[in-house]
Amino acid sequence: MHLQKISLLHYKNFTQAQFDFDPRINCFVGKNGAGKTNVLDAIYHLAFGKSYFNPVAVQNIQHGEEFFVVEGFFEKSGRDELIVCSLRKGQKKILKRNGKAYDKFSEHIGFIPLVILSPYDRDLISEGSETRRNFLDSVISQLDPAYLQQLISYHRVLTQRNALLKYFAANRTFEAETLVVYDEQLDVLGQPIFEKRKQFVSDFTPIFHDFHQRIAADADAVSLRYESHLENNGTLNLLRESLTRDRALQYTSTGVHKDDLHFEIDGHPIKKFGSQGQQKSYLIALKLAQFEFVSRQSGEKPILLFDDIFDKLDENRVGKIVEMVNQDVFGQIFISDTHSERTEALVRSTGLPFKIISLG
Numbered sequence: 001m002h003l004q005k006i007s008l009l010h011y012k013n014f015t016q017a018q019f020d021f022d023p024r025i026n027c028f029v030g031k032n033g034a035g036k037t038n039v040l041d042a043i044y045h046l047a048f049g050k051s052y053f054n055p056v057a058v059q060n061i062q063h064g065e066e067f068f069v070v071e072g073f074f075e076k077s078g079r080d081e082l083i084v085c086s087l088r089k090g091q092k093k094i095l096k097r098n099g100k101a102y103d104k105f106s107e108h109i110g111f112i113p114l115v116i117l118s119p120y121d122r123d124l125i126s127e128g129s130e131t132r133r134n135f136l137d138s139v140i141s142q143l144d145p146a147y148l149q150q151l152i153s154y155h156r157v158l159t160q161r162n163a164l165l166k167y168f169a170a171n172r173t174f175e176a177e178t179l180v181v182y183d184e185q186l187d188v189l190g191q192p193i194f195e196k197r198k199q200f201v202s203d204f205t206p207i208f209h210d211f212h213q214r215i216a217a218d219a220d221a222v223s224l225r226y227e228s229h230l231e232n233n234g235t236l237n238l239l240r241e242s243l244t245r246d247r248a249l250q251y252t253s254t255g256v257h258k259d260d261l262h263f264e265i266d267g268h269p270i271k272k273f274g275s276q277g278q279q280k281s282y283l284i285a286l287k288l289a290q291f292e293f294v295s296r297q298s299g300e301k302p303i304l305l306f307d308d309i310f311d312k313l314d315e316n317r318v319g320k321i322v323e324m325v326n327q328d329v330f331g332q333i334f335i336s337d338t339h340s341e342r343t344e345a346l347v348r349s350t351g352l353p354f355k356i357i358s359l360g
């Protein structure tokens with residue numbers, strides 16, 4: 001599977017643009033603000049129907065315009081596939097495959113497997129548990145459409161339960177039977193989410209360790225630790241036990257929506273105890289392990305986006321990545337960098353075909 005070309009209309013700083021790609025290595029080079037990250041994000045739209053960087057969809061429409069259109073021409077299993085993502089102000093975003101609009105975007109997730117490495121990955125370490133849950137969920141969802149549906153349903157019921165708790169508090173009332181209807185649904189929906197996350201972390205960890213060893217100069221003892229309230233209890237019991245607290249807080253304080261994935265080095269949080277370099281190695285290993293995991297499970301090498309590649313890579317790590325490229329670990333790669341010479345030197349050293357696209 002690879003992206004053959006993309007066309008952009010009124011997408012961020014691109015009024016109208018079209019790019020043809022090499023099936024292996026593609027590099028966007030140009031000064032800061034030239035739009036390199038924007039093209040990578042447009043590619044991301046074709047896989048996930050949304051931006052990796054900006055959750056406010058309309059902000060991806062070019063200033064002063066009413067809509068954007070991103071069209072991607074893919075080759076997948078010997079067939080041409082046209083994916084179009086478009087948005088007009090005031091309307092719902094549309095995602096189409098070969099002219100047919102998806103009713104639910106979730107049906108498209110996993111069709112174009114894709115992994116992105118970006119300076120924003122730092123948020124996975126520095127931010128709260130939600131970013132790490134999103135990471136877990138996005139990897140599992142690419143491979144398991146039923147998981148994504150369970151997750152969507154769980155969050156719908158959770159929102160309803162939270163609204164009910166607020167209603168009770170505002171009206172100084174309480175109806176245990178009404179709440180229990182939601183509790184039972186959260187119990188049924190939460191259990192498979194917990195089990196799938198747990199299984200995923202167990203399957204993913206050895207791959208993560210393997211990539212970490214390949215990337216990191218020193219063999220730090222890194223680990224991923226999944227933490228869930230459901231480890232020792234079912235959702236129904238948890239909700240019963242936390243009822244007084246939930247009524248006081250007016251939201252649901254326990255369940256899989258509170259899970260975390262702890263990033264550790266020598267048994268301590270990497271956020272506090274890892275050096276900059278150790279944190280970078282950890283994140284690269286995490287994303288490359290995601291690549292490998294999705295690749296093994298789906299039987300297809302995901303498209304790999306390396307945003308601002310030298311943000312993460314010093315010379316030593318560059319060497320390791322080039323080694324992996326040479327060992328044919330990856331499929332189609334997109335790289336962005338401000339310096340065309342160093343990028344060209346990097347990709348030339350792989351001996352593989354490549355294309356350099358200058359922006360700005």
Ligand SMILES: Nc1ncnc2c1ncn2[C@@H]1O[C@H](COP(=O)(O)OP(=O)(O)OP(=O)(O)O)[C@@H](O)[C@H]1O
Binds near residue numbers: 059063336
């Ligand atoms: N909705 C929009 N309409 C028009 N231009 C936009 C919009 N959103 C972002 N931009 C412009 O896109 C540019 C940023 O593009 P991008 O982040 O892709 O740059 P880059 O080439 O990756 O730069 P850097 O090397 O600094 O990361 C900025 O000039 C910004 O003003």
